[in-house]
Amino acid sequence: MTTTAGAPGTTSRRTNILLGGAAWVIGLLFVAPVLWMVLTSFHAETDAAQNPPAFFAPLSTDGYQAFFDAGPWPPLLNSLTASVVSTALCIALALPAAYALSIKPVEKWTDVMFFFLSTKMLPLVAAIMPLYLFASQLQVLDNIWFLTLLYTAMNLPIAVWMLRSFLAEVPVEMLEAAQIDGAGLLRTLTRIVAPVVMPGIAAASLICFIFSWNELLLARVLTSTVAQTAPVFLTGFVTSQGLFLAQVCAASFVVSLPVLIAGFAAQDKLVQGLSLGAVK
Amino acid sequence: MSRAAAPDRTLDKAGRWARRAPLLPALIFTIVMTQLPFAAALVIAFMNWNSYYPDERGFAGLTNFVDIFTDTNARNAVIVTILLTTVVVLVSLALGLGIALLLDRPFRGRSVVRTMMIAPFLVVPIAAALLWKHALFNPEYGLLNGMLTLVFGDDAPQRDWISSNPFLAIAAALIWQWTPFMMLILLAGLQSRPLDVVEAARIDGASPWQIFTNMTLPHLRRYIELAGLLGAIFVVQNFDHVFTITGGGLGTANLPYYIYETFYIGQDYGRASAAGVITVLGSLIVATFALRTVLSIFNEEQR
Numbered sequence: 329m330t331t332t333a334g335a336p337g338t339t340s341r342r343t344n345i346l347l348g349g350a351a352w353v354i355g356l357l358f359v360a361p362v363l364w365m366v367l368t369s370f371h372a373e374t375d376a377a378q379n380p381p382a383f384f385a386p387l388s389t390d391g392y393q394a395f396f397d398a399g400p401w402p403p404l405l406n407s408l409t410a411s412v413v414s415t416a417l418c419i420a421l422a423l424p425a426a427y428a429l430s431i432k433p434v435e436k437w438t439d440v441m442f443f444f445l446s447t448k449m450l451p452l453v454a455a456i457m458p459l460y461l462f463a464s465q466l467q468v469l470d471n472i473w474f475l476t477l478l479y480t481a482m483n484l485p486i487a488v489w490m491l492r493s494f495l496a497e498v499p500v501e502m503l504e505a506a507q508i509d510g511a512g513l514l515r516t517l518t519r520i521v522a523p524v525v526m527p528g529i530a531a532a533s534l535i536c537f538i539f540s541w542n543e544l545l546l547a548r549v550l551t552s553t554v555a556q557t558a559p560v561f562l563t564g565f566v567t568s569q570g571l572f573l574a575q576v577c578a579a580s581f582v583v584s585l586p587v588l589i590a591g592f593a594a595q596d597k598l599v600q601g602l603s604l605g606a607v608k
Numbered sequence: 609m610s611r612a613a614a615p616d617r618t619l620d621k622a623g624r625w626a627r628r629a630p631l632l633p634a635l636i637f638t639i640v641m642t643q644l645p646f647a648a649a650l651v652i653a654f655m656n657w658n659s660y661y662p663d664e665r666g667f668a669g670l671t672n673f674v675d676i677f678t679d680t681n682a683r684n685a686v687i688v689t690i691l692l693t694t695v696v697v698l699v700s701l702a703l704g705l706g707i708a709l710l711l712d713r714p715f716r717g718r719s720v721v722r723t724m725m726i727a728p729f730l731v732v733p734i735a736a737a738l739l740w741k742h743a744l745f746n747p748e749y750g751l752l753n754g755m756l757t758l759v760f761g762d763d764a765p766q767r768d769w770i771s772s773n774p775f776l777a778i779a780a781a782l783i784w785q786w787t788p789f790m791m792l793i794l795l796a797g798l799q800s801r802p803l804d805v806v807e808a809a810r811i812d813g814a815s816p817w818q819i820f821t822n823m824t825l826p827h828l829r830r831y832i833e834l835a836g837l838l839g840a841i842f843v844v845q846n847f848d849h850v851f852t853i854t855g856g857g858l859g860t861a862n863l864p865y866y867i868y869e870t871f872y873i874g875q876d877y878g879r880a881s882a883a884g885v886i887t888v889l890g891s892l893i894v895a896t897f898a899l900r901t902v903l904s905i906f907n908e909e910q911r
Contacts, residue, residue: 348715354707355721361784362727364751365739381754421637424630434627440635447642449895451845453864454884457871458648481641484634544734545847545864549872559734563852566738573749576742580735591730592723599792606834607796 369577376573391574395565395582403561404583406472410557411540414479418536419529421480422487429488430495431503431521441492444485452482456549463550472555478546483536486604490535493605494528495521527597528605534594535601538587558583646888652881659875672882682883684859685866686890692775692862693843696782701836703783704790705828711791712798722795729788737852740781745769745853774858778849786843790835797831798824837898844891863887 367383368376369392375385429437459478460469468474498521506516544559551560565579566572591598599607656668676682711722731739744751747768756764770777801824809819847864850856856865863883871880 344713344715347710347713348717351707351710351713351715351721352717354710355724358784358788359724359727361739361744361751362731364743365731368743377749379749379754380758381749381751421634425634428627428629428631432627434631435624440631443635444638446892446895447638449841449891449898450642450646451864451884451887451891453845453847453867454649454881454888455642455645456867457877457880457884458645458652460871461648461652461877462645477641481638484638488634538730542732542734544851545868549868559732559848562732562734562738566742573742573746576738580731580738584730584732584735587732588727588730591726595723595726598726599796602789602838603793603796603831603834604838607793607800607831 365577366581368574369581371574373571373574376577377571388574391578392582394575395579398565400558400561400579400582403556403558406551406555407541407558408586409472410476410479411537414476414483414540415533415536417476417480418483418487419491419533421484422491422532423525423529425488426491426495429492431498431500441489444488448485453545456546459546460549469550470552470555472551472557475547475550475555475557478550479536479540479543482543482546483539486539486601487532487536490532490601490605491525491528494525498524527600530594531597531600531605534590534597537590541587649881649884649888652877653885655878655881657877659877668878672878673886675879676882676886681861682866685861685863685883686886688775688860689844689862689864692779692782692846693840695779696786696843697836697839699779700783700786700790700839701832703787704835705794705832707787707791708794708798711795725791726788728784729786729792731785733785733846733848734852736785737781737849740777740784740849741770741853745777770853771858774854774860778853778860781849781853782843782846786839789839793835793838794828794831797828801827840894840898 370387370389371382371385372388372390375382375388376391378385428434429440434440463469463471463474466474502520503516506520511519542559543557544563547555547557547560548563551557562579562583566576653672654668654670655666656671657665707725711718711725728736742750747753747766750769752769753764753766756766806819806823809823814822845864846862847868850860850862850865851868854860856869861869864887867880867883867887870876870883874880
């Protein structure tokens with residue numbers, strides 16, 4: 329179809345259209361539940377619970393009304409605090425570490441990388457009970473800052489791995505040349521290191537933010553009312569009686585919105601982040 | 609620079625610590641936040657500690673471990689965890705590979721389809737679990753039965769999707785979320801393929817199938833391994849879907865849910881810790897193999 333170095337000539341036009349059509353059908357199937365969630369969230373409860381589905385029922389914002397009447401702002405703000413602060417902490421801790429693992433690597437740096445990733449493989453759930461006991465001893469149960477520290481620890485290995493893989497691409501010869509030329513540290517960092525590392529920081533931040541925002545288990549066990557996060561609020565929101573489908577869809581959509589916006593806006597960063605920087 | 613100082617041993621030592629210094633905050637933080645709790649779990653696992661019976665707290669030896677190995681629920685949780693992880697990772701890898709191959713070809717609206725494909729991964733997991741449970745699986749007004757009515761009319765078959773197949777219900781919702789993840793990594797892998805070599809092979813008369821098996825798949829191998837490994841890390845720890853869709857009932861409790869239940873509802877700290885220790889040991893065995901693969905992937909990639 330276009331002039332890419334792809335298929336034209338080797339496969340017939342018909343096959344191309346067929347495969348393109350198949351991609352469209354599969355894409356629509358995957359996005360359908362999300363579209364259904366959004367559509368249902370804008371229906372009245374009675375229209376949302378129809379069988380067969382009432383696709384063209386009149387739109388309504390009752391679901392959103394019910395959600396926002398339930399007091400979602402404190403949990404949303406808690407989630408925002410925990411996600412943003414833990415992401416910033418992650419980058420602040422991971423950046424120097426990644427430097428010590430790439431540009432001027434410590435001896436046995438692969439072992440250190442191995443250690444960081446291995447902490448990611450240990451199921452968090454195994455630590456949840458001791459964490460709960462620590463937290464109650466230190467009186468930081470239901471405290472958003474304790475949760476923020478845990479999210480930092482949870483995402484730090486990912487940030488270290490990603491930033492290392494970006495820093496490894498900094499041309500070391502240029503660094504040495506700059507040092508010989510007497511360029512100051514700040515100048516070296518802003519001129520040579522920053523351009524290579526900034527995309528890595530962006531990708532790492534996106535992933536750390538998404539994973540903190542999504543986290544449920546730790547938040548559920550370690551918070552109750554004051555420090556409740558948005559996912560915990562969602563689990564409690566469903567206990568309401570009667571018809572609640574539009575409300576649940578509205579709530580789910582609102583809570584997912586920050587991740588949807590960030591992920592769609594930075595699709596290439598998403599790929600880099602998800603692959604721990606192995607794909608650039 | 610540090611080479612000039614090499615003969616002087618004290619300076620060399622200082623230099624080594626100067627190299628290590630930037631690493632230390634992250635390393636110490638990680639050790640304190642992740643290793644201390646595990647160490648505590650290891651101790652508590654050998655204790656008799658149930659907060660419903662505070663007077664009976666004490667050393668319990670291997671009792672908790674024996675309890676777990678003889679508890680059918682615990683054994684079932686191990687099996688569910690292994691099955692769920694394997695099924696979800698393999699199916700979403702296969703689907704992700706197929707879709708990545710489709711999206712690697714030029715066609716009208718490719719970027720729109722790619723964006724649509726990413727959407728499931730960007731729905732917050734607990735929200736996705738709620739969406740599947742209430743908006744799709746619900747036997748009365750869920751979209752799945754609704755579509756059946758729409759297509760087959762009023763006497764269409766109506767299923768209770770979750771009760772009739774709870775394991776597959778959870779797996780389907782997870783596969784829906786993780787296929788985009790696999791697809792994204794594999795698509796990036798496909799697009800990093802050296803196209804001139806593929807073009808040369810095509811001119812030499814290689815069939816698309818030959819190109820796929822002899823060139824594309826070997827190139828994709830490490831991306832497949834990476835996607836599978838990372839996916840497995842996350843799916844093993846899944847709690848949200850089991851918690852929401854079945855509430856751990858109908859034989860679908862996996863290890864994270866079992867530990868949560870033992871600790872949070874049963875208040876049996878000793879047994880919950882023992883289950884945690886067993887989970888960690890199991891993960892470590894798998895991780896030792898998996899990490900070796902990852903390291904080789906990254907070493908190939910860089911330098």
